[in-house]
Amino acid sequence: MSQNKDVTIYDIADALNLSTSTVSRALKNHSSISKKTTLKVNEAAAKMQYTPNILASSLRNNKTNTIGVLISRINRPFMSDLISGIEVVAQKAGFNVIIAQSHDSYEDEVNMCQALYNSRVSGVICSLAMETKDTDHFDQFRNKNIPLVFVDRVPKTFTTYRVMIDNYSAGFKAAQHLIEQGYTRIAHIAGLKFRSIYNEREQGYRDALKKYNLPEEDNLIIHVKTMSYEEGEKAVNKLLSLENPPDAIFSSNDTTAVAAIQVAKSRGLRIPEDFGVIGFNNDPISRIIDPGLSTISHPAYEMGKISSKKILKHLKKSKNESITEISFLNTDVIIRGSSKRLKD
Amino acid sequence: MSQNKDVTIYDIADALNLSTSTVSRALKNHSSISKKTTLKVNEAAAKMQYTPNILASSLRNNKTNTIGVLISRINRPFMSDLISGIEVVAQKAGFNVIIAQSHDSYEDEVNMCQALYNSRVSGVICSLAMETKDTDHFDQFRNKNIPLVFVDRVPKTFTTYRVMIDNYSAGFKAAQHLIEQGYTRIAHIAGLKFRSIYNEREQGYRDALKKYNLPEEDNLIIHVKTMSYEEGEKAVNKLLSLENPPDAIFSSNDTTAVAAIQVAKSRGLRIPEDFGVIGFNNDPISRIIDPGLSTISHPAYEMGKISSKKILKHLKKSKNESITEISFLNTDVIIRGSSKRLKD
DNA sequence: TTGTAAGCGTTATCAA
DNA sequence: TTGATAACGCTTACAA
Numbered sequence: 070m071s072q073n074k075d076v077t078i079y080d081i082a083d084a085l086n087l088s089t090s091t092v093s094r095a096l097k098n099h100s101s102i103s104k105k106t107t108l109k110v111n112e113a114a115a116k117m118q119y120t121p122n123i124l125a126s127s128l129r130n131n132k133t134n135t136i137g138v139l140i141s142r143i144n145r146p147f148m149s150d151l152i153s154g155i156e157v158v159a160q161k162a163g164f165n166v167i168i169a170q171s172h173d174s175y176e177d178e179v180n181m182c183q184a185l186y187n188s189r190v191s192g193v194i195c196s197l198a199m200e201t202k203d204t205d206h207f208d209q210f211r212n213k214n215i216p217l218v219f220v221d222r223v224p225k226t227f228t229t230y231r232v233m234i235d236n237y238s239a240g241f242k243a244a245q246h247l248i249e250q251g252y253t254r255i256a257h258i259a260g261l262k263f264r265s266i267y268n269e270r271e272q273g274y275r276d277a278l279k280k281y282n283l284p285e286e287d288n289l290i291i292h293v294k295t296m297s298y299e300e301g302e303k304a305v306n307k308l309l310s311l312e313n314p315p316d317a318i319f320s321s322n323d324t325t326a327v328a329a330i331q332v333a334k335s336r337g338l339r340i341p342e343d344f345g346v347i348g349f350n351n352d353p354i355s356r357i358i359d360p361g362l363s364t365i366s367h368p369a370y371e372m373g374k375i376s377s378k379k380i381l382k383h384l385k386k387s388k389n390e391s392i393t394e395i396s397f398l399n400t401d402v403i404i405r406g407s408s409k410r411l412k413d
Numbered sequence: 414m415s416q417n418k419d420v421t422i423y424d425i426a427d428a429l430n431l432s433t434s435t436v437s438r439a440l441k442n443h444s445s446i447s448k449k450t451t452l453k454v455n456e457a458a459a460k461m462q463y464t465p466n467i468l469a470s471s472l473r474n475n476k477t478n479t480i481g482v483l484i485s486r487i488n489r490p491f492m493s494d495l496i497s498g499i500e501v502v503a504q505k506a507g508f509n510v511i512i513a514q515s516h517d518s519y520e521d522e523v524n525m526c527q528a529l530y531n532s533r534v535s536g537v538i539c540s541l542a543m544e545t546k547d548t549d550h551f552d553q554f555r556n557k558n559i560p561l562v563f564v565d566r567v568p569k570t571f572t573t574y575r576v577m578i579d580n581y582s583a584g585f586k587a588a589q590h591l592i593e594q595g596y597t598r599i600a601h602i603a604g605l606k607f608r609s610i611y612n613e614r615e616q617g618y619r620d621a622l623k624k625y626n627l628p629e630e631d632n633l634i635i636h637v638k639t640m641s642y643e644e645g646e647k648a649v650n651k652l653l654s655l656e657n658p659p660d661a662i663f664s665s666n667d668t669t670a671v672a673a674i675q676v677a678k679s680r681g682l683r684i685p686e687d688f689g690v691i692g693f694n695n696d697p698i699s700r701i702i703d704p705g706l707s708t709i710s711h712p713a714y715e716m717g718k719i720s721s722k723k724i725l726k727h728l729k730k731s732k733n734e735s736i737t738e739i740s741f742l743n744t745d746v747i748i749r750g751s752s753k754r755l756k757d
Numbered sequence: 758t759t760g761t762a763a764g765c766g767t768t769a770t771c772a773a
Numbered sequence: 774t775t776g777a778t779a780a781c782g783c784t785t786a787c788a789a
Contacts, residue, residue, distance in 0.1 A: 075557075075766090077765095077766055077767085078766070078767070079766080087775080087776085088775065088776045088777070089766090089767080089768090089776090089777095090768075090769080090775075090776060090777080090778090091774085091775055091776070093766095093767065093768060093769095094768090094774095094775090101774060101775080102774070102775080103774060103775090106774080106775085120527070120530060120531050120553075121531055121766090121767085122472075122531075122533065122765085122766050122767070123531050123532050123533065123767095124468055124471050124472045124477065124532075124533055124765085124766080124767090125472055125765070125766030125767040125768090125781090126766075126767050126768070127468050127767090127781095128466075128468045128469055128472055128765090128766085128767075128781050128782070128783095129766080129767045129768050129769085129780075129781050130767080130768070130781085131781070133468065135511070142497060143487070143493050143496050143497045143500065144490070144493040144494045144496075144497040144714075145493075146488070146490075148493075149487050149488040149489075149492075149493035150488045152487050152488075152512070153486060153487045153488040153514065156487065156512055156513070156514055157514070160513065160514065160525070163528075165511050165513075165528070165532060166511060166512050166513075167479070167509050167510060167511045167512070168496070168500055168510050168511070168512055169500070169504065169509075169510075170497065170500055170501070170504065181504070183464075184507075184509070186464060187464050187465055187466075187467050188467050188468075188509060189466065189467065189468055209464075213419075327701060353697075353698060354697060354698055354701045357671060357698045357701050357702045358701045358702070358703070359702070359703040370488075419782090421781095421782055421783085422782070422783070423782080431759080431760090432759065432760045432761075433760090433782090433783080433784090434759075434760065434761080434762095434783095434784075434785075435758085435759055435760070437782095437783065437784060437785090438759090438784090438785095445758060445759080446758070446759080447758060447759090450758080450759085465782090465783085466781085466782050466783070468781085468782080468783090469765090469781070469782035469783040469784090470782075470783050470784075471765095471783095472765050472766070472767090472781090472782085472783080473764080473765050473782080473783045473784050473785090474765085474783085474784070475765070
């Protein structure tokens, strides 16, 4: 009994001797249709197992109620929390979420941007690929008044919504915490410089050192490309092999921070006594590793929810406005064993 | 300049004095159209910034090239790896992936099933909610010959594709490993009984004990509902408070296994000397915790890729067949410090 | 090789 | 309160 055709409003109309317009209206409880007819139609629809064809209605209405999400990779704790938050809000509003991965490649990002556009998504939420420098491929959304939200890895300039944290002050707070614990030679594993979130964290770190009159040495800062565990290992080994090695490190994500802990431990350093570590993101591993990894909270789930809400709110407006609106979320220093050298 | 209408094939046809059918065919390099015309059309399309309206073509062709994914929660390592695998294969084939979360609720699962159906997805990949016992809500897909793949948490019976591991033998292997390391009172944190993957692991565990003539005691087996860290803590505290406590534990996921390690350590037990632990899934935390968590590999990414491929392959067939096809993926015992009591 | 025209299922305008 | 009809943008059978 497969492959039988879908029941459409025509079938319902036929069965009840009504017109399709009446059926269509009755199905959405339009006020102009009598209670009796509305009831009759909905009953028939249920009995005949009618399911609305969203494609047809999307085509007709020129809107899909679908949010496109374009991120580097789904299987990172930050990203999956982000999507989860996006999806929860979308689901409640009856929106679908479609997912595309850039794998941190500029080319993939451009292609998937196009694919999302062709799918006529109602809105787009994007965290830029590591490689991405220009954002021309997003212009088409703005040109069509399709709301676009950049989240976390945002471009420096683009007339649109941005949902982010204050990376500068987060970097400052991270370094400051280490300084307050008495560390004096503080290294930094940073992301690529043109990616502003990493650059801002680095600036915050630099300014904290400056404020406390600690040396800012370029060889204590290592820029890595993907922030993988392996890159972290390599960077930390290099740092600890310096003639005058650091006594602490601020890593711009938890993965490389965990690598720092493991490498330092394997070299016989005691943590936090000999070597302090603070990461970024508050990934699940940060509370599992021994000692616990101090880190900066990064409210991914909340950022996802807000991003969805921005899209939904924009779609409710009838006016067609160009908007630059930045939402900053709060971050906290989460202190665990990896950096807690002083008793309170 | 926003809100300008999309360029359609009508616009291209007008501009070139051709019919829409010619344009449509030229855009897909149909063989019946002359090289010259094809070239001309594609050039004009590029110049006019034409973007195909996938909705319209989906409606017309009655297929969306979209795979719907219905899972409990995105932000679990297993699930995000799974989706990542699904998406990679889909993306290559020009398919979209739309995501829905059941949050392990039966009601949500039913609702999202309907939403996916209404979206006219070309295929569905689902890992059942913890609560789900009946699968009537999936009948509609089978009835319409829409390929359906159950992955990991599969129903016991349903004529469709299934992608899974051999949970019985995985459970057996896990218990066997502990036995071989000399543990003799082996407890088990199990998932809900009616969820077959957990029940099969439990059976494997039971049969391993039987084979090695170890006692099977019901009070050494605790069934938990969500397998959260907190549930794990509670269960392990209970087990270790028994008059005759276990000397090892096999947990049906890594989250509760990590809880077991932490609780045991906090109670002064040495791991693996006094207490052995093996988990399930090989989540990232398993290699970070100290000692490293022994576990069973669970090839999520690969399972995602295979699931996508099953969908794509089915869609290529013209025939309309009911299929029961089960793909079993291999699992390995991954031995780390939490259970390695004997020297090799 | 190209064109005509109908149709996918829905919704909105206008008329009754 | 209900109905007739056109339209959304694309594809395809059939005709030329």
